Amino acid sequence: MSTKSSPRTSARPRLSSLNRRERAPDHRAAGSPAALQFRPIHTRRAFEEICERIREQLVLGVLKPGDKLPAERDLARQLGVSRNVLREALRSLEMAGVLRLQKGVKGGAFIREGDTSRMNDVMRDMLSLGTISVRELSEARVHVLDLVVRLACANARAADLEALEANVDRTELATREGRLLDRVECSREFYKLLAAATGNKVIAMIMDSVTEIHMRFVYAKVASSGVAMARLAEKRRQFLAALRERNVSSATRLMRTHLESVQRMLEQDPGAMSLHVALADIQPGIRR
Amino acid sequence: MSTKSSPRTSARPRLSSLNRRERAPDHRAAGSPAALQFRPIHTRRAFEEICERIREQLVLGVLKPGDKLPAERDLARQLGVSRNVLREALRSLEMAGVLRLQKGVKGGAFIREGDTSRMNDVMRDMLSLGTISVRELSEARVHVLDLVVRLACANARAADLEALEANVDRTELATREGRLLDRVECSREFYKLLAAATGNKVIAMIMDSVTEIHMRFVYAKVASSGVAMARLAEKRRQFLAALRERNVSSATRLMRTHLESVQRMLEQDPGAMSLHVALADIQPGIRR
DNA sequence: TTCCATTGAATGGGTGATCCATTTAATAAT
DNA sequence: ATTATTAAATGGATCACCCATTCAATGGAA
The missing domain is CATH 1.20.120.530 (GntR ligand-binding domain-like)
Structure with a gap:
């Protein structure tokens, strides 16, 4: 492994050790029951985790319409992800009508009133x-x-x-x-x-x-x-x-x-x- | 302007010359009618344009469920945007239930059956x-x-x-x-x-x-x-x-x-x- | 003082190069 | 034939930048 890769995996606190939440159970030793169904496992991606956390704060009432999230650079650092990934999450939340992104100083990501449309x-x-x-x-x-x-x-x-x-x-x-x-x-x-x-x-x-x-x-x-x-x-x-x-x-x-x-x-x-x-x-x- | 910035603005075909679709009309010469309402102009961002184009292809029937979009690197090049921005668009469409992204060779962005949930x-x-x-x-x-x-x-x-x-x-x-x-x-x-x-x-x-x-x-x-x-x-x-x-x-x-x-x-x-x-x-x- | 132009910092928007992890087909070894 | 191995393609993620917009602070002119 190259020396370059090591900072990415260890230098700062990462999003979650639960990065892969669900794993397909190991049935090799138990035979193959016919009716067994596997839900497709799907590796949890960083942006999903981020969306979830922000929505969690919403449900808990910690975040309310009008509130501002930290600036992208700060929030990315806090979450231990790159700014690009954070932006993917913010974009998704924006398209979901949860956030409104505003440029300029005094700009930022604001929690919206729900967008019924x-x-x-x-x-x-x-x-x-x-x-x-x-x-x-x-x-x-x-x-x-x-x-x-x-x-x-x-x-x-x-x-x-x-x-x-x-x-x-x-x-x-x-x-x-x-x-x-x-x-x-x-x-x-x-x-x-x-x-x-x-x-x-x-x-x-x-x-x-x-x-x-x-x-x-x-x-x-x-x-x-x-x-x-x-x-x-x-x-x-x-x-x-x-x-x-x-x-x-x-x-x-x-x-x-x-x-x-x-x-x-x-x-x-x-x-x-x-x-x-x-x-x-x-x-x-x-x-x- | 630095020499580095020039390739970004001219080296390859950009997304659209309509990058800013609507402008506030210039009323300076016409006085200020009281009832005049300005819809907030909002600079059109690349990822919105991309989402729109893909949805357009859907409506036109060019893209149908099961179809695969070009690989991110190719599509980004075709659209004249960076891969990161393209990904923001794909993320949004994924969260909207329009796309499903799959890793690996033979992976890609596939048009989904509509997700009623x-x-x-x-x-x-x-x-x-x-x-x-x-x-x-x-x-x-x-x-x-x-x-x-x-x-x-x-x-x-x-x-x-x-x-x-x-x-x-x-x-x-x-x-x-x-x-x-x-x-x-x-x-x-x-x-x-x-x-x-x-x-x-x-x-x-x-x-x-x-x-x-x-x-x-x-x-x-x-x-x-x-x-x-x-x-x-x-x-x-x-x-x-x-x-x-x-x-x-x-x-x-x-x-x-x-x-x-x-x-x-x-x-x-x-x-x-x-x-x-x-x-x-x-x-x-x-x-x- | 008052007003308006300038400046500069903060912020989101965007780029490009690079690496990682997963998946799969082709290939080699058994 | 079967099974490992390898290599290529793809999405996932990071880093280090730069640009455009916005707005408060600053400073000079009226």
Whole structure:
């Protein structure tokens, strides 16, 4: 072994002696039972250990949103890893929405408020990879929206209703001025506000994740064909009225029939709609 | 500028001339309208560009599950970035469940089948960061489960019912043998099978994500107190019977009352239940 | 004093060379 | 034929740099 390698393995405290956490058991002396299953062992890598430790501090409450981690150089030294490896870990946590990295003096790695849009990215990747289908997503959206409408009827507060009303105002204006794509943007916002009106951030997050991609399809459709939903603002007003009255069955019915007509619109000339067109430009983003 | 820096900026084709995609518009000559909002510009970093390009190839169908990316050294050269930066991108994609990295000759970066468990990790981080509360998660779970039961009644196939039946058999056995923690594991599996019985992977994914953490709480409770749900297997049999009969109202009612009793169990001695206990040991994992 | 340009240090972003550990196919020895 | 050995390819990790951005401290001009 070369003399150069020795400092790497001994000169400073290393991350963990548990670097390889699990080993395949040695069954050589015990024969080979047929049903025996080996979980693939997977050598634990430094960056995983680092991510784990940081998440641990989060769960323990030692780290909270707004807190700053030590500078990369310091933290790397503390953990006994190279700066590059530490950066891999920080990158992963950044992409997971846990950290926000900021340059410059007074910069650093800050714990973020949770980024609820991360679920959208998961959904997008699942679609890209073909693990879920557009059909499944649409179907799920119908059911989730049904739930959201019921919860919004039960829990919407005055502020929620006002925000929705203002949204419909914008929708109406966009319609009058012929800004169809802006109107699609209003629709996206409408569903986001409706999701928020449930008063449950988990439900809202789920709702957003199944709505995001759907709206991309609508956008692509409107952009390419120029056709758009007729009497949209009017339908929204009716729905809002039902919501105000806490009339679950009416609100549900209105939303359901609306979804059906949107679906019919999307399914005209289905050949024009490709996953690729709808998903283009959405990239798991780092929102700062 | 030193002579050393010049090769970095000119010697080989760089990632993109669009390295900074969006710039804040220059409004100096136009005054300062009050409502003007600046989206924070954020210098696009190399690893983001790389992730985007790879995801692009996914959406376009050029890359499919099972495909292998070029070796790190080659890909880095092709993209005109250093190997370290490329690795940051690959790490991020690995943590996102898009890639699987494998060592050794014949190793490399392979496109994975989508990993539906990624959503669980998002949920976990949201809890750790305090963005969502346990209360919201439990409430969401009740509603989602309600939906899942309805869909399972409508769509469960013979194979699904068999798997559920086998699961209840195991539950019964574990009960008789007093293996309470194994029985919790059975419960986790039960809900996973039920989710799968909906026939919709999006719904299943959502269901799993709200169930995972909940089951950690149940596990921690059972492990610490030794108490456990009475007549569990029996209740499961009743529920399965309703499911077989496609009796939505009965199945829904049975599940709902069961959830309530579980909730009562969890809420005894609530002080003992901390987020930290329940979340310990769950780490966004790389399952190979 | 007040204001604005300059400077310099801290920080994340990025590079390239080098070595290690694991895996596997080709090769040699038995 | 079978079994060790070897060599090459690959991801994992380290080190020593340099660059670009940011911002507080500094200092000179108004």
